[in-house]
Amino acid sequence: MAVIAETRHALPHGIHLNCRHSGQPGRPVLLFLHGFPEGAFAWDALLDHFAQPENGGYFCVAPNLRGFETSSTPTDPAAYRAKFLVQDILALIDIVSPGQALAAMVAHDWGGAVAWNLANQHPERLQRLVIINSPHPGSFLRDLQSNPAQQVASAYMNFLIRPDAATLLAAKDYERLWGFFNTMANGQASWLDAAMKDRYRAHWSHGLEGGLNYYRASPLRPPRPEDPAASTVSLPDAMLRIDVPTMVIWGLQDKALLPCLIEGLDTYIADLELHTLADASHWVVHEQPAVVQAYISGFLDRA
Numbered sequence: 001m002a003v004i005a006e007t008r009h010a011l012p013h014g015i016h017l018n019c020r021h022s023g024q025p026g027r028p029v030l031l032f033l034h035g036f037p038e039g040a041f042a043w044d045a046l047l048d049h050f051a052q053p054e055n056g057g058y059f060c061v062a063p064n065l066r067g068f069e070t071s072s073t074p075t076d077p078a079a080y081r082a083k084f085l086v087q088d089i090l091a092l093i094d095i096v097s098p099g100q101a102l103a104a105m106v107a108h109d110w111g112g113a114v115a116w117n118l119a120n121q122h123p124e125r126l127q128r129l130v131i132i133n134s135p136h137p138g139s140f141l142r143d144l145q146s147n148p149a150q151q152v153a154s155a156y157m158n159f160l161i162r163p164d165a166a167t168l169l170a171a172k173d174y175e176r177l178w179g180f181f182n183t184m185a186n187g188q189a190s191w192l193d194a195a196m197k198d199r200y201r202a203h204w205s206h207g208l209e210g211g212l213n214y215y216r217a218s219p220l221r222p223p224r225p226e227d228p229a230a231s232t233v234s235l236p237d238a239m240l241r242i243d244v245p246t247m248v249i250w251g252l253q254d255k256a257l258l259p260c261l262i263e264g265l266d267t268y269i270a271d272l273e274l275h276t277l278a279d280a281s282h283w284v285v286h287e288q289p290a291v292v293q294a295y296i297s298g299f300l301d302r303a
């Protein structure tokens with residue numbers, strides 16, 4: 001088993017990112033980006049797996065994104081706009097993979113939102129992109145504007161932007177957050193045992209406002225009479241094209257991000273490999289880690 005260590009990286013623009021990493025620096029880099037309400041630790045099994053020599057011997061790095069755990073947490077929601085999140089990851093790539101494109105970026109949920117933007121704007125910085133249950137901005141905007149089912153499925157976002165959301169989520173030993181896992185898993189998140197819950201409690205104890213600011217900073221949420229949100233957004237084609245080889249893994253039982261979001265992906269992505277899992281949810285990385293590992297391994301080995 002590879003050793004997983006932590007390093008706090010100071011970025012040139014004043015942000016610090018606390019990162020978990022495994023493997024030998026100088027080897028090709030796999031960079032893993034988490035979502036909400038998770039953190040870098042959610043990738044530990046993959047960090048360990050892909051750092052092993054027989055699995056590629058990669059240098060595996062997973063940052064806690066800005067706003068999470070002990071990484072820098074600006075208080076202004078505007079500091080969580082996509083351009084600043086992408087700036088963080090570009091600066092981190094300069095540190096962990098100097099002079100070399102990433103072997104791959106692997107991203108889930110909000111980490112995927114950052115990864116889609118980075119791959120669109122800076123395709124030279126990564127050789128491959130792996131997205132796990134994180135909607136492409138083109139299909140997400142389309143369905144937030146025109147698909148009633150996805151609008152209903154995304155309605156929780158309008159709760160998460162409330163000023164009292166962090167207080168409500170933390171109440172009664174994070175009762176609502178445990179429900180968040182179970183609801184998006186279509187029932188009971190069986191992987192969420194006592195030890196894993198303790199890891200989440202320790203992670204959330206650093207605060208929830210930073211993670212919630214991702215929702216507050218983005219207009220990609222269902223429109224309401226008092227909040228036009230996605231209804232006023234228009235994204236030019238140039239912001240939607242992905243020109244690096246991309247693999248999308250999608251758990252079809254995701255109750256927040258519906259299967260409609262993977263329809264038409266090939267109109268945005270020049271080289272797309274799509275895998276769907278009929279019996280997996282939004283938390284597919286936890287539910288079926290061996291399957292996720294196998295898909296990623298095959299993609300990395302692909303000519």
